[in-house]
Amino acid sequence: MVLWLAAKNRLLTNAERSRRHVAVSSACELYGDDETTLHVFRDFPSAKEVWQGYFQLIENWNTLFAITVWCMWRWRNERIFKHQFPAIAARLMEIRRSSTGYTNAAAAFSSFGAVRHLV
Numbered sequence: 001m002v003l004w005l006a007a008k009n010r011l012l013t014n015a016e017r018s019r020r021h022v023a024v025s026s027a028c029e030l031y032g033d034d035e036t037t038l039h040v041f042r043d044f045p046s047a048k049e050v051w052q053g054y055f056q057l058i059e060n061w062n063t064l065f066a067i068t069v070w071c072m073w074r075w076r077n078e079r080i081f082k083h084q085f086p087a088i089a090a091r092l093m094e095i096r097r098s099s100t101g102y103t104n105a106a107a108a109f110s111s112f113g114a115v116r117h118l119v
Contacts, residue, residue, distance in 0.1 A: 002069055003069055006073075009036075011073065013036055013039070013040055014026050014027060014028065014029075014035035015035050028044065029079075040072060047072055050072065050091055050092060053088065063102055064099050
């Protein structure tokens with residue numbers, strides 16, 4: 001769902017919330033730039049660190065990309081609404097565990113024909 005909303009530029013970033021008159025400001029609370037979808041997933045300093053940390057480890061780009069985008073969106077919401085700031089190392093480890101877990105589960109179930117690899 002997050003990928004679809006991001007592709008349609010409909011994630012409720014501060015820029016989108018401001019456009020819908022739900023938020024007063026479109027600015028990123030930490031850096032002051034417009035908080036657009038690209039800012040959240042590409043331009044935000046923590047997002048850059050996450051992507052740079054994974055360029056060397058890419059095995060299944062589609063799965064890794066989808067999981068990374070989902071995690072970044074969740075972390076953005078935790079930062080804004082719960083004031084939580086997980087360390088980059090912890091973020092990278094979470095993505096790695098999630099990606100490995102998904103890949104292992106998909107492989108296990110595919111032998112039964114029960115799950116198609118959707119990503």
